[in-house]
Amino acid sequence: MSAVAVLRLPLAVDLSGFVKLLQRMQVPHRVSEEAGEQVLWVSDELSEDVRALYVRFPAGDPEQQLELPAAGSTPRRPGFVQQLTRSPMTALVLLLSLIVSAVTLLGENLEVLRWLTFLEFRVVGQYIQFTPLADSMAAGQWWRLVTPMLIHFGFLHIAMNGMWYWELGRRIEARQGGINLLGLTLLFSLVSNFAQYIFSGATLFGGLSGVLYGLLGHCWIYQLLAPNPAYHLPRGVLVMMLVWLLLCLSGLVSLIGFGEIANAAHVGGLLVGCFTGLLGGLFARRKMTL
Known part of the structure; x- marks a missing residue:
């Protein structure tokens, strides 16, 4: 599974809140610095979802508005x-x-x-x-x-x-x-x-x-x-x-x-x-x- 760059942002942009959200969601990722930019990498299968998530929560989810399933639980299938x-x-x-x-x-x-x-x-x-x-x-x-x-x-x-x-x-x-x-x-x-x-x-x-x-x-x-x-x-x-x-x-x-x-x-x-x-x-x- 290959990783792709989903975000390229100036170094001045605070990405820490969004990274914490990804950690809470247990999304594998890494952040690197390239040519004066910070680059967020995720697997290619998750790239579009992560990009859409950043549009909604660029500062992360400090108030934990997103309800995430507990660790080890099985997501319920929609009715x-x-x-x-x-x-x-x-x-x-x-x-x-x-x-x-x-x-x-x-x-x-x-x-x-x-x-x-x-x-x-x-x-x-x-x-x-x-x-x-x-x-x-x-x-x-x-x-x-x-x-x-x-x-x-x-x-x-x-x-x-x-x-x-x-x-x-x-x-x-x-x-x-x-x-x-x-x-x-x-x-x-x-x-x-x-x-x-x-x-x-x-x-x-x-x-x-x-x-x-x-x-x-x-x-x-x-x-x-x-x-x-x-x-x-x-x-x-x-x-x-x-x-x-x-x-x-x-x-x-x-x-x-x-x-x-x-x-x-x-x-x-x-x-x-x-x-x-x-x-x-x-x-x-x-x-x-x-």
């Missing part, structure tokens, strides 16, 4: 309601997905479903007739570019996607905020939907899985460049999702009865997620070195 209040954007996206799943009867109610699909359609006898995308855009139906992410076909579909969005979305919301999570979600939905449309043509598709692979790629590359506890995914999770992607691409998953898989959406989401993770990670890494 479900507390997790919801900490991750409102994650909860909102999941709530919208559940509402859409309910009103579309998990894809069975075609009259409602047709308003949310990438391509508008109408049922003619036993067939579905799709409207060209250009016609929908000319009619101002821009929401169709992203709303397929809210559509799910079956309980297993919404359960699995919801579970992974809750896991990955909360991490990004905690690290980069709810607005950034919403922006990334919409971007990943847009790219994955277009990728699937280009690959498969006029078909029905939907679900959060393309977005999920975008969130996975974002966390993965971001963590490589600017390590942070919020984005630390167990190696098994990353390997499992990448192996699942390869199995889907091989056609084996569809062959054993899981239905058609939106492989292009998965690959498109993963690629754009890796790209945003690269940009975000490089920016965060640059901030660490300033």
Whole structure:
């Protein structure tokens, strides 16, 4: 684990109070003097947290306003309601997905479903007739570019996607905020939907899985460049999702009865997620070195 310089301050700045706070929090650190400055070093995984702590408590915490767990105690895991209040954007996206799943009867109610699909359609006898995308855009139906992410076909579909969005979305919301999570979600939905449309043509598709692979790629590359506890995914999770992607691409998953898989959406989401993770990670890494 490497150490990074999180603070570079003039020698006249009193850093003793903040150092005492770090000692009370049992955060490994050291202070050195370089080129007429005092430099605070901590492990790279804690750098952003320590920098944010200094913004709040530059003089330390002499009145001990921060309630820290007693030595040797195990921190209590936040309850479900507390997790919801900490991750409102994650909860909102999941709530919208559940509402859409309910009103579309998990894809069975075609009259409602047709308003949310990438391509508008109408049922003619036993067939579905799709409207060209250009016609929908000319009619101002821009929401169709992203709303397929809210559509799910079956309980297993919404359960699995919801579970992974809750896991990955909360991490990004905690690290980069709810607005950034919403922006990334919409971007990943847009790219994955277009990728699937280009690959498969006029078909029905939907679900959060393309977005999920975008969130996975974002966390993965971001963590490589600017390590942070919020984005630390167990190696098994990353390997499992990448192996699942390869199995889907091989056609084996569809062959054993899981239905058609939106492989292009998965690959498109993963690629754009890796790209945003690269940009975000490089920016965060640059901030660490300033």
